[in-house]
Amino acid sequence: MNKILTIFLILIFFLRQILILNANNDTYINTTNIIYDEDKNIVELAENSKININNTNILVDRGIIDYENDLIEVYGNFYLYQELNILSGKNLVGNSSLSNFNAIEVSYLYNNDLKIDSDKTIRDQGIVYFYNNFLTPCELEGYFNCPTWSLRIDETKYEIDKDKFTHYDTFLQIADYKVWYLPYFSHFGAKAPRQKGFLTPTLEFNLNGDTSLITPYYIPLNESSDIIFKPKIIFDSN
DSSP states (O other): OHHHHHHHHHHHHHHHHHHHHHTSTTEEEEOSOEEEETTTTEEEEOTTEEEEETTEEEEEEEEEEETTTTEEEEEEEEEEEETTEEEEEEEEEEOTTSSEEEEEEEEEEETTTEEEEEEEEEEETTEEEEEEEEEEEOEESSSEEOOSEEEEEEEEEEETTTTEEEEEEEEEEETTEEEEEEEEEEEEOTTSOSOOEEOOOEEEEOTTSOEEEEOOEEEEOSSSOEEEEOOEEEEOOO
């Protein structure tokens, strides 16, 4: 009888903790080992813990969630995914809803077709900043299928609601060679409403040795028609 009562009290204790954790910001935690400090309202997470915050899922090495100070901190690697967008990196620090955070050594895969590798990333409400980054179009087919060229960018500003990317101080880079410079350009993502702007550039390698850069520019005319200009810049082999 005492054994049954003890088990019952333990189940009540863990059930109470689960209710407390789910009562904060709709946070769900799946982990093999968890430590909860009820006095400080801090959750300590073990390796490979999975966290769901609203519609965002995050896998972490180790970390804490401090509800008293509205803080989430990841020690080491993390892997965050939301629909087709994947953000991975190290040492994430932010608020418990992840509307504000910063991280280092970040790799961001947008909508399965655009990849950004950044030294540092900061999210401030509806804007994400990438610093000292490389951008290239990619497709995820069980592996990253990316071209050999990339855009080397000092700063990228991504406005989530507008689905708009703005890039500052950009070099077109092939292997280790910088071949073209843009002080500023912007483009929209796949989920943005129809707006004019640059689309993803492409490279052409010709048999005569010349290389061409195509920078399409999109102009919507109305709900059912649009125009795409495709200027081509040719780099002579000499």
